[in-house]
Amino acid sequence: MERRLRWATEEGNGLEYVAIRGTPQGVVAEGVVIGPDSGTPYEGRLFGCSYAIHCDAHWRVRQVQVRLAGGAHLLLRADGEGRWSGPDGAPLPALEGASILTPAGARGPAVLVGPNFRALLRYNNSVNYALGVALLARQIDGGGGLQAPWPRDIKPLTRAEITTLQEALNARGMDVGSADGVLGPATRAGVRRLQQSLGLPADGFATWELLQQVAP
Helix, strand or coil, X not given: CEEEEEEXXXXXXXXXXXXXXXXXXXXXXXXXXXXXCCCCCCCCCCCEEEEEEEEECCCCEEEEEEEECCCCEEEEEECXXXXXXXXXXXXXXXXXXXXXXXXXXXXXXXEEECHHHHHHHHHCCCHHHHHHHHHHHHHHCCCCCXXXXXXXXXXXXXXXXXXXXXXXXXXXXXXXXXXXXCCCHHHHHHHHHHHHHHCCCCCCCCCHHHHHHHCC
């Protein structure tokens, strides 16, 4: 059994292709999602991700794999009874309302976070702080660290450069509030909108290269 499907958004700026096939173990769905493809000068660097979902003969999900264009990768496995584990085999706690965090952008590791992570942010609203505390606690408990390398070649922005980026975003009509040099939620949302307009992976991660495109 094999079915191939393709569809686009109603606006015509996104495309998904998926192939569903039977295996001796059950069913596998493999697909690709491509973001805005409006013919920007950055053709070939558009947002995209691939995924594979493995189900057993009873259509229970047993493995999910997601890879973003640029390198971020997530692998989760399930026992078919609602219990999940990470790529290292360590069991994952129940994560109602979980989300995927890419703290170093599309080229870095992808981290599954839940309510405990948001509780850390309420104490100190810094993703780096919350991630560091969460990873330390995980390793104290016998777990592992990040499963993908951190892209150390990416130059971090200084506070002055973040201010310049915020001013450039506001000038382009992407309202991020006051230019205070802090990468908060509004600024990250503005960065995502800018990346989408340039045909780049919309990960909300501000880089020096992105700054040069809007404020050379």
